[in-house]
Amino acid sequence: MRPSFLKSLNLDVIVEMIEMACRLEKWDKVVETSEILYECVQYLYQEQQYRKAKSSPLLRIGLGHPLVYYYGFSYLTRGMAYLKMENYEEARVYIDKYAEMGWLEDLGEDGLEVVEEFRFLAQANGYALELISGQVEVLNSYTAFLRENPEEVLPGLDVILQATLRYGLDVDELLKMFAEQTAEFSTYEDDENLEHCYSFSHHLALYHKRAGRMMDAMEQIVQAVKLAYRSGNDSHATRSLALFESLRDWATVEQVSEIQALIKG
Numbered sequence: 001m002r003p004s005f006l007k008s009l010n011l012d013v014i015v016e017m018i019e020m021a022c023r024l025e026k027w028d029k030v031v032e033t034s035e036i037l038y039e040c041v042q043y044l045y046q047e048q049q050y051r052k053a054k055s056s057p058l059l060r061i062g063l064g065h066p067l068v069y070y071y072g073f074s075y076l077t078r079g080m081a082y083l084k085m086e087n088y089e090e091a092r093v094y095i096d097k098y099a100e101m102g103w104l105e106d107l108g109e110d111g112l113e114v115v116e117e118f119r120f121l122a123q124a125n126g127y128a129l130e131l132i133s134g135q136v137e138v139l140n141s142y143t144a145f146l147r148e149n150p151e152e153v154l155p156g157l158d159v160i161l162q163a164t165l166r167y168g169l170d171v172d173e174l175l176k177m178f179a180e181q182t183a184e185f186s187t188y189e190d191d192e193n194l195e196h197c198y199s200f201s202h203h204l205a206l207y208h209k210r211a212g213r214m215m216d217a218m219e220q221i222v223q224a225v226k227l228a229y230r231s232g233n234d235s236h237a238t239r240s241l242a243l244f245e246s247l248r249d250w251a252t253v254e255q256v257s258e259i260q261a262l263i264k265g
Contacts, residue, residue: 009040009043009044009061011037011040011041011044011063011064011070012063012064012065014033014036014037014040015037015070015073017033018030018033018034018037018073018077021033022077022080022081023191023195023233024235025084025235027081027082027084027085028081030077030078030080030081031078031081031082034073034074034075034077034078034081035074035078037070037073037074038070038071038074038075040070041067041070041071041074044061044067045067045071045104048067048106049105052106065114066107066108066110066111066114067104067111068101068104068107068111068114068115069114071098071101071104072098072101072114072115072117072118075094075095075097075098075118076094076098076118076121076125078090078094079091079092079093079094079095079097079098079125080125082094083125083128083129083132088129088132088133091129092126092129095122095125095126095129096122098118098119098121098122099118099119099122099123099126100119101114101115101118102115120149123145124145124149124152124155124156127141127142127145127156127159128142128155128156128159130142131159131160131163132159132162132163132166134166134167136163136167136169139160139163139169139174142156142160143160143174143177146178147177150181153178153181153182154181154185154188154193154196154197154200155196157175157178157182157200158196158199158200158203160174161200161203161204161206161207162203164207165203165206165207165210171207172211175204182200185197185200185201186223191231194227194230194231195231195233197227198224198227198228198231198233198236198240201220201221201223201224201227202220202221202224202236202239202240202243204220205217205218205220205221205224205240205243205247206243208220209243209247214247214249214250215250217247217250218244218247218250218251218252218255219255221240221243221244221247222244222251222255222258222259224236224240224243225237225240225241225244225259225262226258226262228240229262229265241259241263244259
């Protein structure tokens with residue numbers, strides 16, 4: 001790849017493309033674009049190492065993150081996509097890849113921080129993979145991990161609810177344990193947390209419905225619909241409105257009015 005072309009690569013634009021595919025739940029596209037990101041960052045890294053070995057000037061490329069970030073992001077998103085597609089073997093391959101990226105040379109202080117961040121994410125996502133794939137014995141260890149790392153409580157509880165629905169677990173006591181944190185979920189504003197909040201509310205509604213707590217289920221599904229409209233995600237809105245209709249007999253007049261106002265708006 002010519003140096004002039006390498007300089008023109010905009011890895012941050014590719015990252016944005018992957019993030020958009022994730023929001024649209026186009027998991028094949030996530031894998032495809034993440035592979036392109038990996039190939040680009042690999043070319044850049046190899047070119048820089050070649051120039052270093054030859055004592056040539058390094059390429060000056062404007063990047064929003066240290067180079068190692070793009071390696072980690074390409075691994076992370078492929079692992080997430082394979083997890084969503086229930087290809088657990090491939091998901092584990094990529095979690096293992098971003099668990100240890102210290103082999104890269106010339107990381108610098110910022111790069112080492114990125115390596116540590118991805119190592120932590122690999123630990124969290126490793127628990128999620130094990131639980132979703134049926135290793136329910138890790139639930140206690142995962143719960144302890146979430147208690148020690150409050151920033152992971154929202155995505156972690158969503159994973160636990162998904163596993164609970166799949167494997168028939170009872171997590172009432174666990175939800176009470178994290179009640180203080182879950183009460184704060186509705187205050188989150190950023191896109192990533194809004195996505196997690198929506199998913200958590202939708203799955204919690206299904207969990208309450210399974211337990212016969214229809215009014216609790218209705219409360220959560222109304223919250224999910226609100227979050228879907230707030231984030232502008234049509235597929236989420238359609239999914240949660242269908243669940244709302246299945247629970248409509250337990251809706252209050254106010255809840256029906258809220259949903260109708262969202263639809264008309």
